[in-house]
Amino acid sequence: MSKILIGTPDPDQPPPVPALCDEHAERMVLAAYLHDRRHTRHLMMVLRATCFSSPVHKDLYGAMDAIHRHNEPCTPAAVVAELDGREQAGNADHAQAAEALVHDLARAAAPAGAVVPHYVAIIRELAYLRRRATVRPEGLPPVPMRGFRIDEDDS
Structure with a gap:
């Protein structure tokens, strides 16, 4: 007689969903x-x-990058002017959120120089994980399994 491990979905635990964004790291880099x-x-x-x-952080980084490429000082007023000039936002709520974030970042303390590469690495790794295609054999998401053994008659 042998025993076989049988798996069934565990109804008590939802499948773990990894957080693929780090708002704090993005704000510190900006x-x-x-x-x-x-x-x-x-x-x-x-x-x-x-x-x-x-999306707000994407727009802010794009505006800051454009300002830097024009060899201009990256000030909060310049970033807001670049955002207004681009009008990428499309809606007023998004533009207001970007302007509020610029002013919050201007008042916030910048992280120490040694910490910035760490935050950059976090952002790059999470961006890689978001881009990476995770295909399962049956095209299904992973399901936590609860195993139990059954007796099998070998006769």
Whole structure:
């Protein structure tokens, strides 16, 4: 007689969903970009606007990047003017949220220089995970399983 492990879906636990965004890391990188010009070259080389998960953060990074490429100082007023000039937002709520975030970042303390590459690495890794296609064998999401053994008659 042998025993076989049989799996059934576990109704008590929902499948774990990984958080593929880190708002804090994104805000810290944007604040570093706005406050400290020493980080701009590194940020421009390793990050793109598509790396950010929030549409507001994508627009802000794109505006800051455009300002830096024009060799202008990246000030909150310049960022707001660039956002207004682009009019990418399409709706007033999005534009107001971007302007409010710029002013919040201007008042916030920029992270220390040694911490910025850490936040950049977090943003890049999460962007990679969002882009990566996760295909299961049957095209189904993973389901937590609860196993139990059954007796099998070998005779």
